[in-house]
Amino acid sequence: MITVHINDKTISVAPGTSILQAANQLGTTIPTMCYLQGLPHNTSCMICVVEDKNSGKLLPSCSAQVEEGMCIETDNARVREFRQDTLDLLLSEHIGDCQAPCQRVCPAFMNIPLMIRQIQQKDWTAAIRTVKKDIALPAVLGRICPAPCENSCNRRHHDEAVSICLLKRIVADIDLQMVEPFKPVCAADSGHRVAIVGAGPAGLSAAYYLAQCGHRCTLFDRHEHPGGNLRYAISDDRLAKSVLDAEIGKIIALGIELKMQQELGRQFQLDDLRSEFDAVVLTTGDIDTAYYRDTQLQHTSRGLKIDRQTLVTALSGVFAGGSLVSPSQMAVRAVGHGRTIA
Ligand code: SF4
Ligand code: FES
Known part of the structure; x- marks a missing residue:
């Protein structure tokens, strides 16, 4: 057993006991934040510091183990000042919730x-x-x-x-x-070419972020103008075409090549794109099961099967997003998919 003094009390505990555990056995409370009983400690917040008067060291009590003869003070001016500084530092990086x-x-x-x-x-x-x-x-x-x-x-x-x-x-x-609206910085040409099939919210978003990575993107779409459902399924009262055109214009201005009135399965095939481009992104909206059945892409009743983390399909180098992979009609979800693919 190891005997230590904590504040004005003495206790003998088994080797390997933390100072915090020994203090708790004496009924002494030490503030903690990142420590949770039963889980491995990672000693990150340092709110639990105490002072060992023998060595003069401040120690994180949740992880520091008792040593014979230690003389621990859990609450003195030095300890309080250290905890206060630590808390100030933590709060300076966390306004409100850590993650809202x-x-x-x-x-x-x-x-x-x-x-x-x-x-x-x-x-x-x-x-x-x-x-x-x-x-x-x-x-x-x-x-x-x-x-x-x-x-x-x-x-x-x-x-x-x-x-x-x-x-x-x-x-x-x-x-x-603005006279000079925001334009993101694009990395130097990566030498990679990406075909994006479907110029709706997911495809446009993928093009926007892939271009910033330096990849040259070509957007294919069966319609005359880009925008997909944003243009063809939403009334002008809710979304004025002038707003849609202005934002699409900012994306195309990053050097995106547009190939309109080009439909997958008619004017070109998936295999054509796979041999011509380094990667293919499918964001064609509703799934054309008849077409995809003839490819090696797997699908369920909800849409194309993908890895939910990377959005890659069963074919390497072929990604998919938007309502082609999930029935959600929320444009923000499609926009998020485009970002994830990039
Ligand atoms: S995109 Fe939609 S969900 Fe996301 S912050 Fe804007 S309003 Fe909220
Ligand atoms: S409680 Fe966070 S380091 Fe000890």
């Missing part, structure tokens, strides 16, 4: 708290950069997204949810009116 509930439920995982802080500072350039880091079509989504983020807003417990969708729309609209 609104951000967790946004299918595009946009950093909503950061955008709101930047709006508060009237830093529109920073705000649009934050928005476009995850959402390629924010002015569009600002008009049609059902805003699942607002359902989880903590503010609802006081009065009503923050109007996140409207805030994002304002940021995007202001940017579209």
Whole structure:
């Protein structure tokens, strides 16, 4: 057994016992944050520090083990000052929740708290950069997204949810009116070419982020104009074509090649694309089971089978997203898929 002194008490405990466990046995409470009984400790918050008066060291009590003759003080001026500094440091990087509930439920995982802080500072350039880091079509989504983020807003417990969708729309609209709207930095040409089939929200989003990685993208679509369901299934009252065209224009301006009125299975085949391009992204919307049955792509009644993490299909180098892989009609989910594929 090992005998230690903790504050004004003495205890003998088995070797391997932590200072925290020994203190708890004496009924002494030490504050902790990252420690949870029963789980391995990772000693990251350092809130649990105590002072060993023998060595003069501050020790994380949740992981430091007792040593014979230790003389531990769990609450003195030095310990309190250290805990205070540690907490200040932790809070300086964590405003509000570590991960806000609104951000967790946004299918595009946009950093909503950061955008709101930047709006508060009237830093529109920073705000649009934050928005476009995850959402390629924010002015569009600002008009049609059902805003699942607002359902989880903590503010609802006081009065009503923050109007996140409207805030994002304002940021995007202001940017579209700028003389020099936001243009992301694109990496140097990677030498890789990507074919994207379907110029709807998922395909446009994939093109936007793949271009930023330096990949040369070609967008194929069976319609006359890009936009997919955003153009052909949503009324002008909800989404003005001028807004859609303006945001698509920003994506195409990154050097995307458009091949319109080109339909998979008619003007070209999947195998053609696989031999001509380094990767193929399928975002054709509803699944054409008759066509895909003849390829080696696997599908279920919900859509093409993919790896949910990478969105890669059963064929290497062929990715799929949007309503081709899940029946959800939410454009924000399709936009999120495009980002994930890139
Ligand atoms: S895209 Fe939709 S869910 Fe995501 S932040 Fe905007 S309104 Fe909320
Ligand atoms: S409780 Fe976090 S380091 Fe000990």
